[in-house]
Amino acid sequence: MGFEYLTNIPLAKAREDYLKLLRSHGYGPKTEVIPVWDACGRVTAHAVYAHICAPHYAASAMDGVAVNAKDTFGATETTPITLNPDQFIVLDTGDPIPENCDAVIMVEDIVKNDDATITIHAAAAPWQHIRQIGEDICAGEMILPSHMTVSPSAIGAMIAGGVLEIEVIRKPVVGIIPTGDEIIPPCTDPKPGDILEFNGSIFSAMVRQWGAEAHVYPIVPDKFEQIKSMVAKAVSECDLVILNAGSSAGREDFSARVIRELGEVLYHGIAMKPGKPAILGCQGAIPILGVPGYPVSGIIVIEQLLKPLVDHWLKVPAENPQYAKATLTRPVVSGLKYEEFVRVRMGYVGDKLMASPLSRGSGVVSSFMKADGILEVPQGMEGYEAGSEVEVRLLCPAQKLENTLVVIGSHDPLLDELADMMHVDNSKVYMSSAHVGSMGGIMAIRRGEAHAAGCHLLDTATGKYNLAFMKKYFPKGGVKLIRCVGRQQGLMVAKDNPLKIQNFSDIAKTGVRYVNRQKGSGTRILTDYLCKQENLDTAAIYGYDREELTHTSVAAQIVSGSADAGMGIYSAAKLYDLDFIPICIEEYDLIIPDHAWDTRMVQQMMATLKSESFKEKIMALGGYTVENPGEIISLNGYETV
Amino acid sequence: MGFEYLTNIPLAKAREDYLKLLRSHGYGPKTEVIPVWDACGRVTAHAVYAHICAPHYAASAMDGVAVNAKDTFGATETTPITLNPDQFIVLDTGDPIPENCDAVIMVEDIVKNDDATITIHAAAAPWQHIRQIGEDICAGEMILPSHMTVSPSAIGAMIAGGVLEIEVIRKPVVGIIPTGDEIIPPCTDPKPGDILEFNGSIFSAMVRQWGAEAHVYPIVPDKFEQIKSMVAKAVSECDLVILNAGSSAGREDFSARVIRELGEVLYHGIAMKPGKPAILGCQGAIPILGVPGYPVSGIIVIEQLLKPLVDHWLKVPAENPQYAKATLTRPVVSGLKYEEFVRVRMGYVGDKLMASPLSRGSGVVSSFMKADGILEVPQGMEGYEAGSEVEVRLLCPAQKLENTLVVIGSHDPLLDELADMMHVDNSKVYMSSAHVGSMGGIMAIRRGEAHAAGCHLLDTATGKYNLAFMKKYFPKGGVKLIRCVGRQQGLMVAKDNPLKIQNFSDIAKTGVRYVNRQKGSGTRILTDYLCKQENLDTAAIYGYDREELTHTSVAAQIVSGSADAGMGIYSAAKLYDLDFIPICIEEYDLIIPDHAWDTRMVQQMMATLKSESFKEKIMALGGYTVENPGEIISLNGYETV
Numbered sequence A, B: 001m002g003f004e005y006l007t008n009i010p011l012a013k014a015r016e017d018y019l020k021l022l023r024s025h026g027y028g029p030k031t032e033v034i035p036v037w038d039a040c041g042r043v044t045a046h047a048v049y050a051h052i053c054a055p056h057y058a059a060s061a062m063d064g065v066a067v068n069a070k071d072t073f074g075a076t077e078t079t080p081i082t083l084n085p086d087q088f089i090v091l092d093t094g095d096p097i098p099e100n101c102d103a104v105i106m107v108e109d110i111v112k113n114d115d116a117t118i119t120i121h122a123a124a125a126p127w128q129h130i131r132q133i134g135e136d137i138c139a140g141e142m143i144l145p146s147h148m149t150v151s152p153s154a155i156g157a158m159i160a161g162g163v164l165e166i167e168v169i170r171k172p173v174v175g176i177i178p179t180g181d182e183i184i185p186p187c188t189d190p191k192p193g194d195i196l197e198f199n200g201s202i203f204s205a206m207v208r209q210w211g212a213e214a215h216v217y218p219i220v221p222d223k224f225e226q227i228k229s230m231v232a233k234a235v236s237e238c239d240l241v242i243l244n245a246g247s248s249a250g251r252e253d254f255s256a257r258v259i260r261e262l263g264e265v266l267y268h269g270i271a272m273k274p275g276k277p278a279i280l281g282c283q284g285a286i287p288i289l290g291v292p293g294y295p296v297s298g299i300i301v302i303e304q305l306l307k308p309l310v311d312h313w314l315k316v317p318a319e320n321p322q323y324a325k326a327t328l329t330r331p332v333v334s335g336l337k338y339e340e341f342v343r344v345r346m347g348y349v350g351d352k353l354m355a356s357p358l359s360r361g362s363g364v365v366s367s368f369m370k371a372d373g374i375l376e377v378p379q380g381m382e383g384y385e386a387g388s389e390v391e392v393r394l395l396c397p398a399q400k401l402e403n404t405l406v407v408i409g410s411h412d413p414l415l416d417e418l419a420d421m422m423h424v425d426n427s428k429v430y431m432s433s434a435h436v437g438s439m440g441g442i443m444a445i446r447r448g449e450a451h452a453a454g455c456h457l458l459d460t461a462t463g464k465y466n467l468a469f470m471k472k473y474f475p476k477g478g479v480k481l482i483r484c485v486g487r488q489q490g491l492m493v494a495k496d497n498p499l500k501i502q503n504f505s506d507i508a509k510t511g512v513r514y515v516n517r518q519k520g521s522g523t524r525i526l527t528d529y530l531c532k533q534e535n536l537d538t539a540a541i542y543g544y545d546r547e548e549l550t551h552t553s554v555a556a557q558i559v560s561g562s563a564d565a566g567m568g569i570y571s572a573a574k575l576y577d578l579d580f581i582p583i584c585i586e587e588y589d590l591i592i593p594d595h596a597w598d599t600r601m602v603q604q605m606m607a608t609l610k611s612e613s614f615k616e617k618i619m620a621l622g623g624y625t626v627e628n629p630g631e632i633i634s635l636n637g638y639e640t641v
Helices: A010-024 A152-160 A199-209 A223-235 A255-262 A295-314 A364-371 A396-400 A415-426 A437-446 A467-473 A503-509 A524-531 A550-558 A571-575 A600-609 A612-621 B011-024 B152-160 B199-209 B223-235 B255-264 B295-314 B364-370 B398-402 B413-425 B437-446 B465-472 B505-507 B520-532 B551-560 B568-575 B601-608 B612-621
Strands: A031-035 A064-067 A081-083 A088-091 A101-106 A109-114 A119-120 A142-144 A165-169 A173-178 A212-217 A240-244 A266-270 A280-284 A286-291 A325-329 A339-349 A351-355 A373-377 A391-394 A402-407 A430-435 A454-456 A477-495 A565-569 A579-595 B031-035 B062-069 B079-085 B088-091 B103-106 B108-111 B118-120 B142-144 B165-169 B171-177 B215-216 B238-243 B264-268 B281-282 B285-289 B323-328 B337-347 B352-357 B373-377 B389-394 B404-409 B429-433 B454-455 B479-493 B565-569 B578-593
Touching: A010 A266, A010 A280, A010 A600, A010 B465, A081 A088, A088 A119, A088 A266, A088 A579, A142 A152, A142 B364, A142 B413, A152 B199, A152 B295, A152 B364, A173 A199, A173 A223, A199 A212, A199 A240, A199 A266, A199 B152, A212 A351, A212 A454, A223 A240, A223 A255, A223 A286, A223 B142, A240 A255, A255 A266, A255 A280, A255 A286, A280 B011, A286 A295, A295 A339, A295 A364, A325 A373, A339 A391, A339 A396, A339 A402, A339 A430, A351 A373, A351 B118, A364 B152, A396 A402, A396 B142, A402 A415, A402 A437, A402 A600, A415 A430, A415 A571, A415 A600, A415 B142, A430 A437, A437 A467, A467 A477, A467 B337, A477 A550, A477 A600, A524 A565, A550 A565, A550 A571, A550 B199, A565 A571, A565 A579, A565 B285, A571 A579, B011 B281, B011 B295, B088 B171, B108 B171, B142 B152, B171 B199, B171 B223, B171 B255, B199 B215, B199 B238, B199 B295, B223 B238, B223 B255, B223 B281, B223 B285, B223 B429, B238 B255, B255 B264, B255 B285, B285 B295, B295 B337, B295 B364, B323 B337, B323 B373, B337 B364, B337 B389, B337 B398, B337 B429, B398 B404, B404 B437, B413 B568, B413 B601, B413 B612, B429 B578, B429 B601, B437 B454, B437 B465, B437 B520, B437 B568, B437 B578, B479 B551, B479 B568, B479 B601, B520 B578, B551 B565, B565 B568, B568 B578
Parallel strands: A173 A212, A173 A240, A240 A286, A325 A351, A402 A430, A402 A454, B171 B215, B171 B238, B238 B285, B323 B352, B404 B429, B404 B454
Antiparallel strands: A031 A165, A064 A088, A064 A101, A081 A119, A109 A119, A266 A280, A280 A286, A325 A391, A339 A351, A339 A373, A373 A391, A454 A579, A477 A565, A477 A579, B031 B165, B062 B088, B062 B103, B079 B118, B108 B118, B264 B281, B281 B285, B323 B389, B337 B352, B337 B373, B373 B389, B454 B578, B479 B565, B479 B578
16 A cells, blocks of 8 residues: 555535545434433424414412402502402412402402401402413414523423423434554553553543443454454444544555445545544445544644544534634744644643644644643744734633733642642632743743743852852842752662662763753753762763753653663652652742742642641652742842752 | 521532532542543543553554664765675564664665665664654653643553543542422323423533433422421432422422431522522532522523532633623623523624523413523622623523524514524524514514514505504614515314304403413404404403413413413414314515625525424425515505505
8 A cells, every 4th residue: 555645635624525425425413302301402403383372271379369450450558449259269370270260369469358358458450460371482482493402490481381201412423443463452561562551531521521422342453354344333423533544655654445344535644744644435325434544633633534424413513612712832833734732731821822732743642631722823824923913723721821820930749639639628619730941941931921830950169059149140129049959869769779870970970871850950050060069071961962851750660670870859769669869959049030929820829838737748759848938038148040 | 487588608618618628528529530441521530640651662653674883884876785684684664673674674675685685875873764762752741731631642551551541530429319299201191280391401501511411310309308308318329419390389398397307508599590498508518509490590500509519529720611792682680699590592793793681480481492691690780771782601602602593573483494594504693582573573674673563564555564564663774674485364162162162352352261372473463453343442352461472381371271362373273173264364474684684594584484394394294375475575655654
């Protein structure tokens, strides 16, 4: 088969042609009859008419007496009328109006006499205080038109109108077929080369959110006939079929051929990124969508190409996606030949909504989870410069963005714990943190992109942390430095230290594979400084250029055996059960710009930082010293670096 | 017991005190452990940490060959290097990196030689094209903080991180107890005095929309001990309990006493309308909310007083309700002593959002179904004048309002059919119609409150319909008159005409009970005109002042036997299987202001009006003549009335 990216169809055209083809084959909603009380959120197949009136009888609207109005004519304050027991009937709200009565007098307007008669001081107008038949709903009246979503009160109106079951649009069933020799069901101890099947769970959750049903089939190995017979089975059981993986041009790519043999392939290859290898196929009126294996590609493909089919089936106009204007913190470079979907993290800093592009690796499912929005770069556009104002499609309520603390800077797991505790303390407040190292954090604060930055920068001249950098990078002030924690930095090495690494200079020895942190991170600056002190030639250190973004990812490389040593904090080593050679204790502080100080988010962070439970949590992590967290550190008296 | 409206507590205070009391008794979320793949939309009880790294092994990010980078050093375009079969391993995307390899070269960058060696023209950097362990998620990393709603991609991230089940907040179970001797389960043939139980279905649907479970108990008669034991049972089985009906001060009011005997009553009587008789009670940490029996009161009470409790349990910050500025079409008069919730219908006419108050009867469940928003009139405010700009809480997406055709005027069931057909033809378009009679429609168009008005007004001077009224009320033009249908007006009388009514003057006979239409309706104007022609004294006609708003409600009174005759259209008589004495054929047309002409809604209405299927539908209703519907009627050459 070889490469067969036959097409590079613009996404909008592909979407339109696909729906047109499917409709020509008869694709569209099927219906079912269900009890009205189960119909909330469902869509009516046809108009619903009342069978009976509501109320279905003339009912008293008050507690009082029913009378014949003509018996009361002439009654006034000065000429009261007394009614005999056979001229009135006591009744409650909701009681039926007795025969020959045509008015109700409220209990408050009646004088009861001892002889069981009543006296009234005003005439009753015919039909007063009577709920007429059909006041709410008339038999034969249309209660709901076709293709309307049933609300709770519509359920009440239908029952009141004597409608006990209705025909609604059946939820379409989306069959999802995971394929691949390397794919295994979710487990906690996969072997190297195993890939956990979670796309089926993601896609199921997505289509359920759209109002469809999902059915995930067993994993099918990369065998043409097996895939073909599973797709045939799914086509016979479902309304739409997703064939996952195998749509790229790898060695074992059978998807397009399977679909072609069972039905037809409209397009293979869409001008979109991620998601280019998508296959738009069908068997008759059943769409078969070939979806790439990488989760992010798959999410984008089914959102862009499957959701319109589900919306069409459900007859609910797709909700207009919400867009917001945001300022890009970093440039986005895109290809001219495709429409690109860039995941961004967002937050308001001041009154400016900032959008930071996230990892574009389509295997990185966590990037989708962390995304607050999608920047859609149209086909034919090369991207945007940093600082551009762009329209971003929101994945979360705008309200959440307004309450999100944006933290950009040095990574420490305590930030995640802080985020957790803040949100528990105040459910309206969220934190979004990006790990770009201490210098990256300082720059983000300078550019007005963050509410806070974690920072641990050693001034080699004074041996003090952070203060000198404040003076240098914020010479005019405008920021506060907040004490957070002291933390133990050191070398993480494999359990029981098989290479017998004793001190920092050992990392340069032959046979030691080092794993480093990225440039600009406080830990990297510390590492470079230590190398200089030890007169080590960093170019000679194996793996010195291998950069990881967090302490935990450095630890993960060591525990997996692909590296022997790396600088990091004690809590990361402890988490991965690595040996730890302490090097120094550093001050990890938070920089907060004055303009953010009074925000609800920063104030909540300060409150949480000062709480006893924060201290307890941090001490339990290990490798930290905690002294007056939340204290404002005086910036006076320090020289610039 | 008598009246016991002990309190008139401001709503906000009641809400706050209630939650405070309940929390002091230990009210709050419970948790449960569920599989991750079922967790979409659920709320995490605690932070979720990854158990394994994702990827959990170093994996090739490309199809190509794995090499040891140092074997490739020095390779350039001019100094290619050839690798022996033992120096490289062919692998696919996702395959694990073999031992002793630390880089991947893409298949595109390799020249395969006949002797099974390969030649490369560039050195490989260590770790190029390798997905490092933990690139996506590191073991020990926090995937989700506490109290976060699980998204589809978070499910993927958790499975990738080896997390197969999580602790989430259990959905609180809301027990709903309907009470009342007159209440019966839903059916299609209730007897007079029976009231169909539908509040339980409405409340269930509401609490399910909020994320809770609902359990409706069997209907309990108005017997103190039976109610008490059902409430005790519900308290033992549920997390929150709604006791429906019996909270007002009628003869059979046991609710407050039941709650007091089982636990405590915080407040009975809240300064809100509807909903004043609400009872805020509890047994320990289980709230027991006494909810009035009228559906609209009940909806408002549980929305205002139960939802905050559910939100607190679920730990999801309540979504800020959406408000929109709107112009009131009619005055709203409210009491100073309570906060009032007025249901309004809304629509954009031009760029102005108009809000029309709906029926305030709290028994009228259809008014809630038809409401697009709620006008909240604060306690201490007497209301608003017509034309006031008010903030309205939206019950539907703003987007829907922008696409709603606002029709105000004379009622005809064909409008409902038109609404249905328009929406089927174009799912983005909705119609909202209010029945205020032909003159009411003309006034609404003049005030700029509607896109269209149904009108059938006879000019007695010319015997022509509508035209003269156009000249009179729109002397400067600015409107179009659109031909709709001819329709048969006549007298509706009971089946087989027991009173032998032969012609119009018979309605004045003794023993005939007439039911009329409201003043300003075309049918009323016609009726008044016919009375004048026949020299009838309308004051002497029994029921001439009894006014119904629609043809169908007139028919409903006759079929129920509470009236003997009423003017109306043939289709209404046919619907109720009444006898019909034809009087005349009238022209029912639509007035459309020029400013609305080009809207998507009016254009869709015109297209539907001109369609064959509209004609078929209308002819099937019976009693109509259809000739060129959608034609623009020339306004030239007619004199004013």
